[in-house]
Amino acid sequence: MKKVLAFDMGATSIRGILGYIEDGKFCTKEVMRMAHKIQKRDGRLYWDWESLAGKIEETILENPDVSCIGIDTWGVDFGLIDKEGNLLQAPHCYRDEKFSEGRDEAKALMEEFELFQNSGNQIMTINTVYQLLALKKFEPEVYEKADKLLMIPDLLFYLLTGEKIGEESIWSTTGLYDLSKKAVSDHLFSKLQLKKELVPQIVRAGEWKGNTKNARLERLRSLSIDVIPVCGHDTASALLMTERDAENQSLFLSCGTWSLIGTSVEKALVSKEAYERNLTNELSYRSETLFFKNITGLYLLEKYKEELEVRLGRKIAFSEITAFVQKDTEPESLLDMDAEVFGREGIKVKQEIDAYLLAKGGEPPKDDFSYFTLIYASMVEKYREVKEDIERILGKSFSKLQMIGGGARSEYLAEKIAKNLKLKVKAGPYESSALGNILLLLQKEGEIGSLEEGRRLIYEASEIREYSF
Helix, strand or coil, rough: EEEEEEEEECCCCCEEEEEEEEECCEEEEEEEECCCCCEEECCCCCCCHHHHHHHHHHHHHCCCCCCEEEEEECCCEEEEECCCEEEEECCCCCCCCCCCHHHHHHHHHCHHHHEEEEEEEECCCHHHHHHHHHHHCHHHHHHHHEEEEEHHHHHHHHHHHHEEEHHHHCCCCCEEEEEECCCEEHHHHHHCCCCHHHCCEECCCCCCCCCCHHHHHHHHHHHHCCECCCCCHHHHHHHCCCCCCCCCEEEEEECCCEHHHHHHHECCCCCCHHHCCEEEEECCHHCCCEEEEEEECCHHHHHHHHHHHHHHCCCCCCHHHHHHHCCCCCCCCCCCCCHHHHHCCCHHHHHHHHHHCCCCCCCCCCCCCCCCCHHHHHHHHHHHHHHHHHHHHHHHCCEEEEEHHHHHHCCCCCCCCHHCCCCCCEEECHHHHHHHHHHHHHHHCCCCCCCHHHHHHHHHHHCCEEECC
């Protein structure tokens, strides 16, 4: 029996999970969980990179008997390596507001629709392309010293193996990857006057392998553990947990800090309408093209919960929130979850919600807990809007939706989606990013015969609920 180790990294916490097959059953064991926070220095936002990398190194040393390791993380962020192989600085966090000036730099060089046509990515200020332009403007010495740009999972792969590669799914989040051609966009690097030599060798998930004996982290070199680039983008990893029916009548909804709702398509859709509706294309396993929308998700709810806990001087259980919203009346005015203000770091949630509603002629909620009702209702309304956009662009209707991620645990949210979107909803598995990571590792280790077999075993070991409208 081989055990594999998956590192699943989110924007607020990271986890290390062992996965294995025992007596024909799928098993997992969490061996590490660490909360982490964005660091603010000199007006800029960074990830606490030393703590993140150190915790991963420590976890590997505590589990030396695993046969291989995989890493999935959030998208768009990166680190820069110089010619000597050194990390030039801690990676910036995508919530850094300086990236808006990178977007202005891009606008001065090309129309945003042209950028969309040549990348397929939703135009968002957080995108790697804008981060890189901002870095070139504000930190030219770092930009000039940089030899390779490594996305966060690729940067960790480099620390664990010494190899500089770029996994395809995570590169498809950059705004610099041509999703129509499924290759780095020469046109964008040229038009935006960026160094193409920053791009490492691009590989597909599962089609490369490194080993800790060549690690940049000295203590790991005494081990000989394979490290496999799984689907580095956590969304792509999570979607390995969703079933596709023959007619592809099901939407997916990855519901966590961000909400991502969409479907798979034969090729990237870069029409004017897709651009105007702010939809995106990304790649999943085996270069499958995904067509969806990124929406601020549970981030706003979690931020408001933290804010209210401070104000009330006590912790608030999600069961308390659920009990309230189930009985609360529907809000008359809703938020636009696309508004960038609702995704900012350090947002004063109540203040910004009140200002938004008053500016639109609405009234703020009268009860503190009614803000939760408002956020849930606004999320579901945005899901309904995106569903209609995708159906119109594709010229087809959807009858089902599969929810994955932490938000799928909420019966209230799942029932509300089923009712408002008029869809049959399947909720689960919940820890989908980590499970997709483990699934691919177990297949590569020969512990399961196929992804379909592994998915079946995971479903049998998971809680999955179904809802009708």
